[in-house]
Amino acid sequence: MPAAKFTFENGEGKLLSGLLESPEGTPRGWAIFAHCFTCGKDSRAAVHISRALSRAGIGVLRFDFAGTGVGGAEGEAVDFAADVTDLKSAARAMTTAGMTPALLIGHSLGGTAALVAATDLPDIVAVATVGAPAELEHILKVFNASDLDTIRREGEASVDIAGRPFLIRRSFVDAVEQVDVEKAVAALRRPLLVLHSPLDQVVGVEHASRIFVAARHPKSFVSLDAADHLLADAADANFASAMVATWANRYLPPLKADLPQVEAADGVEAIETLAGKFQLKVRSGKHSIYSDEPTSVGGLGSGLSPYELVSAGLAACTVMTMRLYANRKGFPLERASTRVEHKKVADMMPPDRFTRTIVLEGPLDEEQRARIIEIADRCPVDLTLIRGSDVQTDLVDAPLPKRSSEPAA
Missing domain, CATH: 3.40.50.1820 (Alpha/Beta hydrolase fold, catalytic domain)
Structure with a gap:
């Protein structure tokens, strides 16, 4: 800001x-x-x-x-x-x-x-x-x-x-x-x-x-x-x-989320497909996508890269938060979209910059547009990225169990 x-x-x-x-x-x-x-x-x-x-x-x-x-x-x-x-x-x-x-x-x-x-x-x-x-x-x-x-x-x-x-x-x-x-x-x-x-x-x-x-x-x-x-x-x-x-x-007091997470998500698994150097199958519940790196760095280019997945999370959370807020306030927001780009910036700490471009469609006045953009800056993923998170790691000997909905190899 x-x-x-x-x-x-x-x-x-x-x-x-x-x-x-x-x-x-x-x-x-x-x-x-x-x-x-x-x-x-x-x-x-x-x-x-x-x-x-x-x-x-x-x-x-x-x-x-x-x-x-x-x-x-x-x-x-x-x-x-x-x-x-x-x-x-x-x-x-x-x-x-x-x-x-x-x-x-x-x-x-x-x-x-x-x-x-x-x-x-x-x-x-x-x-x-x-x-x-x-x-x-x-x-x-x-x-x-x-x-x-x-x-x-x-x-x-x-x-x-x-x-x-x-x-x-x-x-x-x-x-x-x-x-x-x-x-x-x-x-x-x-x-x-x-x-x-x-x-x-x-x-x-x-x-x-x-x-x-x-x-x-x-x-x-x-x-x-x-x-x-x-x-x-x-x-x-x-x-x-x-x-x-x-x-x-x-x-200082602990951070508090301005908007609650709409729904707690299932855990996400990333498993190597062994096709190419980097291709992964990413799964959460019944949903699955591929993640990969571009061919320019040795990948197959078959899916979103890790930072693109993070950017996708920010973009999705931004749009959902704006929609939730607009509906709650009765604003005439017809459709919202967000593009997020990530890059490393030298001499900046932390060095990661996510640039977000938002498009709001519908007969919104200037005050309504301003209030929607303000709430976009307070979406849960945005706040998580800005404020930082705690990441813990556990190592287990057995492979991750297959879900019942996934057919055996």
Whole structure:
């Protein structure tokens, strides 16, 4: 589902702009992502982690802080306290909109802001940080001595950070020296996930150690191995995203199906026919079809490939769900059809993309069409693919028994 714009006022009455990554179907919870010092809501880490959580059924708000990062105006004053206030304002705005956040995830300075803000947000049940500093004085190391002297002497100075000017005021320096991050972590008393690269050249891994030691259990640490501070490599961003999404599952309500499965299906058997390299006879109850691979990879091309069978399940479930909903609502849907294509997408985690094309026939108005498409995104197979499943395997010595309806060989 495309990200939707979400705007809210911060403590100073300034309108902040964010993007809401909503999951397909009913969310199991909501989260806020806080970006890094020189980043914004569209940084690689922000986008990948937010979308990974949305695939796990968790809606995420990512927004630009008023001053810190690319969200602020060119040369706008940086204020860590304002970042913390912005997070609290975002949480209040989401609660007012019926989307009370339960998770805070922060990258770099955003992670530190999340740790500090969470202590004043009772609805937050867990916090995750990526490359977060354990002390705000670390930020001052990006300034040279002359800049700091100017800030302290004149009250402010324009400092170039990552090729972009930031207005740093003495209040920022004073706040940095006063905030005790480790004390805030000790007072958190909520589950904490710390992700950090041992090769981080911007915020050393010793910061992760200090945060982890200060935190109370339950707490977890995940090494990001060779990742850089900004998670510039897509593989590193994907790995961090998967870890956050998996960890968050433990602290949120279980997923619930939006629409019940119409009828429980019999088990499905796939048995080699021994004709060609791949041909299988697939059976469920009285029904049977062939599955095979294309001739281009050594098959006979005599049936649907495994991924085509998965795509067929999604297509069939989509049409049945739309029909069930249209009939229930009395919509004049004459006929529906769906085409599903599957492909692997590089640098995406998980790498599987199912593209669904829907055709609705009949005198439907725009609102009816929109509501039918919305329910298509909540069909049981769709939700199963997006949210993931548990697969268990048993090995037996005897061959599968023949069904009574199948003639003996």
